[in-house]
Amino acid sequence: MRQPRVIRCAACAGRIKPQHPHIGVEDLGTGKEFSYHARSGCQIRAVEETATRLRAGKVYVMHHYHSSKCPDEAPGFGCAGGCFDTPMAAAN
Numbered sequence: 001m002r003q004p005r006v007i008r009c010a011a012c013a014g015r016i017k018p019q020h021p022h023i024g025v026e027d028l029g030t031g032k033e034f035s036y037h038a039r040s041g042c043q044i045r046a047v048e049e050t051a052t053r054l055r056a057g058k059v060y061v062m063h064h065y066h067s068s069k070c071p072d073e074a075p076g077f078g079c080a081g082g083c084f085d086t087p088m089a090a091a092n
Ligand SMILES: [Zn+2]
Pocket: 009, 010, 011, 012, 013, 014, 036, 037, 042
């Protein structure tokens, strides 16, 4: 009865492969996690939807899951693996 865990993007409803980079937005109230692709279109949706939910008084924490091939040991945005598009790069 073991079911493989299928992750779907909350922005485009496409499937996310667990070994590929993706974003998780965890609802600290329910433990439910929304997942999004790392590409910029889905990332922007993640940020917008999280902002909307935060305004509704919920508490979230955002996780960045890097590719299983990512060479950085403590990766962040702009990691050596290039996992995440950086739509906010202009802020520098
Ligand atoms: Zn997506």
